[in-house]
Amino acid sequence: MNRIHTLFQNKKERVLSIYFTAGFPELEDTLPVMQAIQNAGADIIEIGVPYSDPIADGPTIQDSNMIALENGMSLKKLFEQLNTMRESISIPVVIMGYLNPIIQYGMEAFCKKCQELGIDGLILPDLPVQQYLEEYQELFEKYGLANTFLISPQTSEKRILEIDQNSDGFIYMVSSHSITGAKSGISEEQIVYFKRVKDMNLKNPRLIGFGISDSETFTKASTYSNGAIIGSAFIKVIKDSKNLAEDIKNYIQSVIQ
Amino acid sequence: MIKVDEKGFYGKFGGAYIPEMLHPNIEELRENYEQIVATDEFQKEFKSLLKDYVGRPTPLYFAERMSQKYGAKIYFKREDLCHTGAHKVNNTVGQIILAKKLGKKRIIAETGAGQHGVATATVCALMGMDCTIYMGALDIQRQRPNVERMKILGAKVVPATSGSQTLKDATNEAMRQWINNPVDTHYIIGSVVGPHPYPEMVARFQSVISEEIKWQLKEKEGTENPDLVIACVGGGSNAAGTFYHYYNVPQVRLIAAEAAGLGISSGKSAATTVLGTPGVLHGSKTLLMQTEDGQVVEPHSISAGLDYPGIGPVHAHLFDIGRAEFVAVEDEDAMKAGIELSRMEGIIPAIETAHAIHALNMIEYRKDDIIVINLSGRGDKDLDTYIKWGGY
Ligand SMILES: Cc1ncc(COP(=O)(O)O)c(C=O)c1O
Numbered sequence: 001m002n003r004i005h006t007l008f009q010n011k012k013e014r015v016l017s018i019y020f021t022a023g024f025p026e027l028e029d030t031l032p033v034m035q036a037i038q039n040a041g042a043d044i045i046e047i048g049v050p051y052s053d054p055i056a057d058g059p060t061i062q063d064s065n066m067i068a069l070e071n072g073m074s075l076k077k078l079f080e081q082l083n084t085m086r087e088s089i090s091i092p093v094v095i096m097g098y099l100n101p102i103i104q105y106g107m108e109a110f111c112k113k114c115q116e117l118g119i120d121g122l123i124l125p126d127l128p129v130q131q132y133l134e135e136y137q138e139l140f141e142k143y144g145l146a147n148t149f150l151i152s153p154q155t156s157e158k159r160i161l162e163i164d165q166n167s168d169g170f171i172y173m174v175s176s177h178s179i180t181g182a183k184s185g186i187s188e189e190q191i192v193y194f195k196r197v198k199d200m201n202l203k204n205p206r207l208i209g210f211g212i213s214d215s216e217t218f219t220k221a222s223t224y225s226n227g228a229i230i231g232s233a234f235i236k237v238i239k240d241s242k243n244l245a246e247d248i249k250n251y252i253q254s255v256i257q
Numbered sequence: 258m259i260k261v262d263e264k265g266f267y268g269k270f271g272g273a274y275i276p277e278m279l280h281p282n283i284e285e286l287r288e289n290y291e292q293i294v295a296t297d298e299f300q301k302e303f304k305s306l307l308k309d310y311v312g313r314p315t316p317l318y319f320a321e322r323m324s325q326k327y328g329a330k331i332y333f334k335r336e337d338l339c340h341t342g343a344h345k346v347n348n349t350v351g352q353i354i355l356a357k358k359l360g361k362k363r364i365i366a367e368t369g370a371g372q373h374g375v376a377t378a379t380v381c382a383l384m385g386m387d388c389t390i391y392m393g394a395l396d397i398q399r400q401r402p403n404v405e406r407m408k409i410l411g412a413k414v415v416p417a418t419s420g421s422q423t424l425k426d427a428t429n430e431a432m433r434q435w436i437n438n439p440v441d442t443h444y445i446i447g448s449v450v451g452p453h454p455y456p457e458m459v460a461r462f463q464s465v466i467s468e469e470i471k472w473q474l475k476e477k478e479g480t481e482n483p484d485l486v487i488a489c490v491g492g493g494s495n496a497a498g499t500f501y502h503y504y505n506v507p508q509v510r511l512i513a514a515e516a517a518g519l520g521i522s523s524g525k526s527a528a529t530t531v532l533g534t535p536g537v538l539h540g541s542k543t544l545l546m547q548t549e550d551g552q553v554v555e556p557h558s559i560s561a562g563l564d565y566p567g568i569g570p571v572h573a574h575l576f577d578i579g580r581a582e583f584v585a586v587e588d589e590d591a592m593k594a595g596i597e598l599s600r601m602e603g604i605i606p607a608i609e610t611a612h613a614i615h616a617l618n619m620i621e622y623r624k625d626d627i628i629v630i631n632l633s634g635r636g637d638k639d640l641d642t643y644i645k646w647g648g649y
Pocket of ligand 1: 343344369370371372373447448449489490491492493494495496561562563607609610633634635
């Protein structure tokens, strides 16, 4: 059974997913960062594949993408680094990446490789639902990859239902209309949106992401969902870290305390 | 038939590969634009502004001296005489009326050469709309006069400092800002790129170019159809407008001039059909200059308006099926063609446009063929580049 499904069967509250950019801050940090995230007690690891044109990302993640690319990160390199991942990582691992590098790798080859390495799911922010259904759903299913779609405060109820119908794993609720890393704190307006979606009783669990950075925002988001995703704030922690394992542990524990 | 399908594809290219956050905006546009554009009210306002504000129809001018030199009947479609100095304004007039009808209050846009930025700032001033233009930091340096024009017109110009700091990065930034402001803001894309319905919508607003060529040529030559039409391609909006009513007239050859920069194999070029492979950028599947790992390559052209690593999906399709012929023009040759046009016809063209002029030296045609070249813009904005180049 897919590790994402198992996780949400056993844990329905305060699920923490951590996003980081592969090959950042140093090329060979990918696996050590993943191990530190797991050891610190997070529930899901989201590996970001760096891309030259990340249009849904703010300055922090743009920056980590650029540095990772300069470090020499690529999908091929990432897959090499993940070769022995499952010897030390037991929690769910999701790949988050823009479509173009994956298309160049070859979608089927990519999915097959993900399965071999023990990747559980995919988040491809610029793959629209329609295109997924027409071109890729079969492939994802064939290789046992759970697919996660995003929704935002602008997403209509009808479309949320359609997305719920076609999602498998969890739904990624973008917390406000913004790119990543934009603001801190959670407003009343956002809570209205969180509640509205909560009351729809979707079949998939929901994680809230974008703008989650600390224990307070994590707890608030978790009140209205199954948990949250932290990206930019985590990137900031590891960016200038002299001791990755230690800093990651302290940060994640301060969030989930 | 060259025609966009329901899902926004031209053959293999097009579509709407956008983050879900943009879906409502794109959906709103897709659901409403055709219907709004089809109303008499829209058409009346659009046509009236094109005539009295932009100065249309632009002349179709028979270039006698160039015709003698090249042994063909060469006509210039004078988009350089449009208000603001380039074809870009045809599109911004259309989109600003649309934005108003959609109830939008703010406009954002990307710009490369600054022509689209100026054309957007202009219509925003005209309609009293708030306007922010994203422009690559490098382009801000090399297109200074246009930056100041935008500011005089009341627009805010925001530098895009990521990546190559040119048009691609300005487009990324505009898309990000649209994600941040989805409700009250309309994004006026400046070329036939981006997610469906933008490529077709922009092409339709620019199609007035070939619509006019048809009746103007009929008056002058007794036929609507030239033997060749030539236009430069950055994203491809002036070319799409020039080709539009000839897409499905096979006897009219369509010639597209791309920027070869310092040379195709120099690593400093923007010749997308030569160097590109299928990929996804800025919301559509198209031909794209990229590494084998799928990272978008930073292009180079001496003309900021052609300095883009992709082309509109319609052009990728025209290339794919062999309907259009593509030539790649190097910086140096474009500059020389710009001087040639200045000296022979008294028209200083934009450097983008100069690429289309040089195409005459790269293609074969029969003696006395009728050739229409789209003069997409004038060279005022490029004086600095002409001066620095200095070869005149
Ligand atoms: C005068 C002129 N011609 C051509 C272009 C290229 O754009 P497109 O290919 O969309 O016509 C530009 C872009 O800025 C321009 O200013």
